[in-house]
Amino acid sequence: MAVHQLVPHFRIGDATAQAAVHFRVLLRRLGHWGELFAAEQEPGTEALVQPLEALRVRPEDLVLTHHAIGSKLTARVLHTPCRRGVVFHNLSPLRFYRGTPLEPLLLAGRAQLSGMAEHVALGIGVSEFNSGELRRAGYRNVHTVPLFVEPERFGPDRADRTMVEELRSSALTLVSVSRVVPHKRFEDLLALHREVLRLRPDARLLVVGGVDRLFPAVRALEAEARRLPGVQLLGRVSHGELVAVYRSGSVFVSMSEHEGFGVPLLEAMASDLPVLAYAAAAVPETLGGAGVAFDEKRFALLAELAVQLGTDPAVREPVLAGQRRRLQATGAAQSEQRLGAALESIGLGRPARVRSARRRPRVGILVQRYGAGITGGAEAHAAQVVSRLLPHWDMRVLTSCAVDHLTWANALPPGESTVDGVAVLRFPNPRPRPMQELNGLSGRMFGRSQDRAAEESWMALQGPLLPGLWRHLEERGPEYDGFVAFTYLYVSTAWSVPLVADRTLLVPTAHEDEALAFDAYSEVFERPRALLVNTPEELELIARRFPRHARARVVGVGVDAPPARGERFRARFGLAGLYLLYVGRVERGKGIPELLEAYGRLRAVVPDPPALVLAGEPSMQVQAEGVRVLGRVSEQEKWDGLAGAVAAVVPSPRESLSLLALEAFAVGTPVLGNAASAVVRGHLSRSGAGVAYSDAPGFVDALGKLGEERTAMARAARRYAERYGWARVVDAYREEMDALLRTG
Amino acid sequence: MKLLGRDIDARGLLRAARERLEARGIREDALAVDAEPEPLLEPLSYLARALDANADPTVGLPIVTHRRGLGRGVVAAKWVFRRTCQAFINEALGRQRLFNGQVRDITAQLAAEVIRLRARVEALESEKRGRERTPKLGPPPRRRAGKPRR
Numbered sequence: 001m002a003v004h005q006l007v008p009h010f011r012i013g014d015a016t017a018q019a020a021v022h023f024r025v026l027l028r029r030l031g032h033w034g035e036l037f038a039a040e041q042e043p044g045t046e047a048l049v050q051p052l053e054a055l056r057v058r059p060e061d062l063v064l065t066h067h068a069i070g071s072k073l074t075a076r077v078l079h080t081p082c083r084r085g086v087v088f089h090n091l092s093p094l095r096f097y098r099g100t101p102l103e104p105l106l107l108a109g110r111a112q113l114s115g116m117a118e119h120v121a122l123g124i125g126v127s128e129f130n131s132g133e134l135r136r137a138g139y140r141n142v143h144t145v146p147l148f149v150e151p152e153r154f155g156p157d158r159a160d161r162t163m164v165e166e167l168r169s170s171a172l173t174l175v176s177v178s179r180v181v182p183h184k185r186f187e188d189l190l191a192l193h194r195e196v197l198r199l200r201p202d203a204r205l206l207v208v209g210g211v212d213r214l215f216p217a218v219r220a221l222e223a224e225a226r227r228l229p230g231v232q233l234l235g236r237v238s239h240g241e242l243v244a245v246y247r248s249g250s251v252f253v254s255m256s257e258h259e260g261f262g263v264p265l266l267e268a269m270a271s272d273l274p275v276l277a278y279a280a281a282a283v284p285e286t287l288g289g290a291g292v293a294f295d296e297k298r299f300a301l302l303a304e305l306a307v308q309l310g311t312d313p314a315v316r317e318p319v320l321a322g323q324r325r326r327l328q329a330t331g332a333a334q335s336e337q338r339l340g341a342a343l344e345s346i347g348l349g350r351p352a353r354v355r356s357a358r359r360r361p362r363v364g365i366l367v368q369r370y371g372a373g374i375t376g377g378a379e380a381h382a383a384q385v386v387s388r389l390l391p392h393w394d395m396r397v398l399t400s401c402a403v404d405h406l407t408w409a410n411a412l413p414p415g416e417s418t419v420d421g422v423a424v425l426r427f428p429n430p431r432p433r434p435m436q437e438l439n440g441l442s443g444r445m446f447g448r449s450q451d452r453a454a455e456e457s458w459m460a461l462q463g464p465l466l467p468g469l470w471r472h473l474e475e476r477g478p479e480y481d482g483f484v485a486f487t488y489l490y491v492s493t494a495w496s497v498p499l500v501a502d503r504t505l506l507v508p509t510a511h512e513d514e515a516l517a518f519d520a521y522s523e524v525f526e527r528p529r530a531l532l533v534n535t536p537e538e539l540e541l542i543a544r545r546f547p548r549h550a551r552a553r554v555v556g557v558g559v560d561a562p563p564a565r566g567e568r569f570r571a572r573f574g575l576a577g578l579y580l581l582y583v584g585r586v587e588r589g590k591g592i593p594e595l596l597e598a599y600g601r602l603r604a605v606v607p608d609p610p611a612l613v614l615a616g617e618p619s620m621q622v623q624a625e626g627v628r629v630l631g632r633v634s635e636q637e638k639w640d641g642l643a644g645a646v647a648a649v650v651p652s653p654r655e656s657l658s659l660l661a662l663e664a665f666a667v668g669t670p671v672l673g674n675a676a677s678a679v680v681r682g683h684l685s686r687s688g689a690g691v692a693y694s695d696a697p698g699f700v701d702a703l704g705k706l707g708e709e710r711t712a713m714a715r716a717a718r719r720y721a722e723r724y725g726w727a728r729v730v731d732a733y734r735e736e737m738d739a740l741l742r743t744g
Numbered sequence: 745m746k747l748l749g750r751d752i753d754a755r756g757l758l759r760a761a762r763e764r765l766e767a768r769g770i771r772e773d774a775l776a777v778d779a780e781p782e783p784l785l786e787p788l789s790y791l792a793r794a795l796d797a798n799a800d801p802t803v804g805l806p807i808v809t810h811r812r813g814l815g816r817g818v819v820a821a822k823w824v825f826r827r828t829c830q831a832f833i834n835e836a837l838g839r840q841r842l843f844n845g846q847v848r849d850i851t852a853q854l855a856a857e858v859i860r861l862r863a864r865v866e867a868l869e870s871e872k873r874g875r876e877r878t879p880k881l882g883p884p885p886r887r888r889a890g891k892p893r894r
Contacts, residue, residue, distance in 0.1 A: 091782070093780070093782060094780075094782060094783070095778055095780045101805070101806065101808055104794065107785065107790065107794070108790075108794065110782065110783060110784070110785045110790075111785040111786075111787040111790035111791060111794075112787065114784060114785055114786065114787050115787030115788075133782075136784060137784060188775065191775075212810065213809075213810040213811070213812065213815075214808055214809075214810045219812070257777060257778075279748055284748060287748075287749075289748075289749065289750035289751075290749070290750065290751065291749060292747055292748070292749040292752055293747070293748040293749060294745060294746070294747055294748070295745060295746045295748070296745040296746075296774035296775075297774055297775035297777065298745055298772050298773070298774050298775075299772070299775075300765055300768075300770045300772050301745065301758075301761050301762065301765060301772065304761035304764050304765060305747075305757065305761055308757065308760075308761070315752065315757065318751040318752065319749065319751050319752060321751065322749070322750055322751030323751075
């Protein structure tokens with residue numbers, strides 16, 4: 001029962017695209033999976049949105065088509081063999097576009113709207129105004145699901161700093177956010193600005209939105225605007241720049257004579273900007289009594305009001321307070337409820353959970369990769385948890401067919417299999433991860449605030465995309481008593497958790513990462529039943545970033561070291577003298593280049609330094625004097641190696657647990673750790689079993705200190721490792737699952 | 745003019761603003777705003793008409809541009825192309841024009857037929873509903889012979 005959505009044109013920043021992405025967020029919360037399809041789309045969105053031609057449905061599915069203009073979607077949806085629905089965003093009024101190239105598209109849009117009425121099970125208006133039009137067009141089962149904004153995305157911290165500086169001014173500033181097209185009445189905005197200039201000669205008018213030069217009248221207005229003092233046509237801007245504009249304004253003004261909803265009205269409210277808007281179409285409904293609406297255009301009078309609203313605290317403050325109340329009364333939760341009711345009306349309610357009479361709970365384990373020979377901290381963590389809980393739970397691992405974490409290429413066969421006695425169900429990833437494209441996009445997005453569509457687009461590119469898993473969770477999810485999901489970062493978890501959030505324990509394995517700044521991840525941190533985190537530092541990080549996170553408990557992992565002998569490791573790899581050991585993936589993200597630089601410094605200043613041994617799959621070239629790269633080593637070789645090392649090195653700046661440090665402690669080996677990682681710093685300060693370094697000279701000093709106190713540190717290491725027993729970890733998982741089952 | 749807003753003293757705000765305007769010697773009329781209702785289009789008739797309007801591929805669409813500067817040159821070039829090459833356009837698209845005309849005619853025929861049949865179905869259904877609502881006429885119920893009342 002997938003709920004797919006079709007949009008005529010998908011472009012990040014467009015209202016329809018944003019609405020489709022928001023609807024998908026709500027659908028996930030309601031337990032429904034679905035894909036996005038577009039007749040046309042902006043390049044770079046291919047991971048998030050598929051071309052219309054790729055749409056495949058089952059009879060029980062629902063296809064929702066977003067309707068805002070005549071498009072080829074209607075013909076397609078009328079002949080799609082499943083349940084159908086329309087999400088109506090309204091059409092621009094014909095009277096403004098007669099004789100223009102847009103007229104036939106608007107006429108076609110009107111005709112298509114009526115044409116679909118008899119053939120759809122569900123009509124959704126994004127405002128009551130739009131729902132009224134749907135009923136007039138002959139739709140019978142009509143529901144209103146209002147659009148919404150996420151207020152936190154419009155906070156002062158989200159404004160682009162450069163833009164804020166550029167726009168900094170004490171002048172009265174009117175803000176308009178809309179495309180410059182005929183029905184938005186740009187001429188009225190200019191008329192108002194002219195009147196405001198009479199009162200405040202330094203006043204500004206900031207206009208955000210593309211200018212549609214297809215219309216001669218618009219071209220003339222653009223020229224006129226450029227001659228008028230104080231007018232800045234900013235065109236299309238990024239999300240951060242948009243917030244900067246709102247935050248630089250005194251009053252938000254809308255002169256539009258037709259709005260099917262008016263998202264910028266809510267955006268202005270979320271940016272603490274008083275709204276002055278012409279009460280056209282759905283505008284009064286969207287304002288809901290907040291802001292100031294007017295029913296006649298008297299520009300001199302409106303200019304007086306704009307100045308007062310922008311400068312007089314006695315008028316401005318109550319309006320802002322009312323707008324904040326309005327925002328609280330609208331939002332994702334309210335729209336989710338409405339969408340849920342709409343879907344229930346066609347028999348698409350949340351699937352009921354199947355209560356089992358089994359003594360052992362049936363638990364789904366969600367993890368991005370799983371299987372013998374798959375390296376990776378979170379994957380190894382998941383495998384260890386599964387093996388320890390095998391005596392207590394009936395488990396099935398739900399994962400991808402990937403072995404390679406860079407491409408997610410399908411290397412293992414899809415479907416059922418067994419790994420070490422555990423049932424595994426694998427789902428293929430239809431789209432390998434394009435690392436170059438992802439890195440490029442990350443470079444453009446990280447450190448800048450984004451809208452939801454942009455973030456979801458990045459997440460889709462990150463992958464792994466597992467549509468089969470999401471369909472499985474929607475259709476078969478009720479058969480599981482609970483889920484344990486690993487690693488917040490990947491969509492195999494981030495988009496799965498909301499589908500089954502009420503029965504999910506999340507093991508986030510979060511560390512400092514630019515992607516953690518994306519608000520879209522709030523779904524995965526705030527919605528599960530509980531978070532099982534690895535360290536107090538990880539919990540602190542999550543609480544800082546997502547203060548409304550689900551209940552959390554520090555659980556970590558257990559470390560049981562087998563008997564280990566350093567001599568065996570030396571003999572196996574021909575190591576004569578002292579050595580430092582790193583175990584893990586040999587790649588840039590793990591801090592290997594910085595470690596090599598620090599080690600180079602050590603060799604330069606210390607006459608007979610220990611060798612540096614790197615044990616793990618290399619995905620970068622390493623050629624440095626005194627450095628040995630062993631490739632992957634066996635489990636026993638790892639323990640032998642750690643037992644024989646002067647110190648284990650943890651160079652990664654991003655750790656959520658640092659299993660390597662715990663394993664080194666378990667065999668009494670101290671740790672040299674990267675101080676950039678709060679988790680590593682925490683382990684070292686709590687244990688007293690190692691030294692942190694910040695840079696190359698610090699590395700040399702740290703090793704010197706470690707050499708002086710190694711015996712005491714080794715004792716401290718063993719004491720600290722005793723805290724990490726598996727029995728305690730298993731008890732914690734079982735307690736949390738039992739609590740979930742009792743109250744579920 | 746009316747102001748809407750739960751958090752303002754609408755009358756007070758308007759009065760104060762009007763007083764300030766009067767002090768500035770300004771009187772103004774409201775801008776007339778069209779509020780023409782949007783049409784409800786019957787899709788089959790609309791599509792038949794739209795097909796007719798676009799059936800001839802030798803007739804170009806209005807020449808427009810969204811570009812500044814360079815746009816004028818593009819418009820001029822398109823105009824010259826049409827002027828000088830119309831004969832070749834007609835030649836190249838002759839069969840397409842015939843085909844489009846036939847598509848238009850058959851669509852119009854089918855659309856008219858569907859509209860006629862829909863109306864007929866509706867009439868029959870309404871007739872049926874009417875029959876169901878009308879009570880059946882039959883012989884009056886027979887009175888039981890009972891005890892005469894005193």
